Amino acid sequence: MSLTSVSRQQLSKYLNDFLNVSQFKDYAPNGLQVQGTEHISTIVTGVTACQALIDQAAALNADAILVHHGFFWKNEPEVITGMKYNRIKALMAHDMNLFGYHLPLDAHQSLGNNAELANKLGIIDVKVCTDIPQNLLWQGKFPQPLTIAQVNALLTEKLNRAPLHIGDGTEAISSIAWCTGGAQDYIDHAAGLNVDAFISGEVSERTFHCAMEQGIHYFAAGHHATEQFGIKALGEHLANEFGLTHHYIDIVNPV
Template sequence: MERQALEAYLDEFLQVERYKDYAPNGLQVEGCQQINTIVTGVTACQALIDKAVELKADALLVHHGFFWKSEPAVLVGMKQRRIKALLANDINLFGYHLPLDGHPELGNNAKLGQVLGLSQIEVVAQIPQNLLWRGSLAAAQTPAEFAAHITQRLGRAPLHLAADTQQINTVAWCTGGAQDYIDEAYALGVNAFISGEASERTFHSAVEQGIHYFAAGHHATERYGIEALGQHLAEKFGLQHHFVDIDNPV
């Protein structure tokens, strides 16, 4: 498959034009013209790039790519080494951030709800770009039971912040670094909110509003969308696909 065709398909499939993002979505580093083998992973770190080289990938697809608004523009040090490895091996780098979070079928939020086994999963319409979701548990659980359930499904114990021990039967979530959606989650009337990280202020929001908060890991909550996207591309276009999970405790 030609690079331009893959880029055009991904941009349309993920509805890139809908999103005002913190980094460019789409092709970030140009490599070879013909793409037969793709590697997917959460973040374009050196370990993932090295694995893509080892697997002789033509393209690397990630959720966290390069050229964030807050990062220095110069190509030195770690950033230079990463991009040099891609260019030296003619590997295309595609990055999709918020469009991958918000995709209604293969997005990080959609997939996290499925992984957690929640029911009545739906997007919260009041929040733009499909970034806040909610669902229900099959049966009410204590906070300790739900924390154990998250641990079992994600392979990582969450940080639990709460004011009381009320049982949980409704949940809202937004993957990654979306802890500040806790106030919107409280306004929905759910018992608990899940995201990836926690800030100092998150504790006070949880305690004072009486909503359970579970920081389940930025990486751990965002593994599933990029893998599903790679599988989708492999099935649709006959590409060889490898998902590589470079573990991250954050």
């Protein structure tokens, strides 16, 4: 158990500054979403603030949960009933804070989801496509050209999930663009970059036609799978920065 702690206010300010929260226009509030205990010594990180994550965090006597997918999304029902009520009730019953960081965690250039995915896949010559708002689309290349089968194998090994590949032809893949999560519609912009392939998490019916008609390979590698690394890296960073106890909990999600 950690012998040190940080105040809720101090942790909140640090995270908001570190992730440049004020620079993002998002679909949900970034930062403290549900208030809990004032002093935080044990934190749990996970991709989504689902009931299973909350229950496991409570079993660990966590003071705070940090997630990429939190609560209070734009256009969702505003009432706190049913599933949302059960989740918030559990947080409050155990006096646990809930922090959520969505787009700021995708875009962070040292430990965000895009940065961590590049690290896991060994992508080099990484740069951010600055003409896409909020620095969400990145591009780079593999150290050496890979076949389609090799890219599939690499994604399966690193993400623990087999991707769906869309594309025509057998040419080797070198240059690549990516944006984690539900960013399949960035494929059109990726095609304009003249890269060989685009990686994201999800896939839509229209994505097939976009890939085939623009001659770009698309790898749908899983929303959860592509976004599991950023929040874990953030938790590890906070543990080192403040001497906190950190547990990353992976609630398996095939989507």
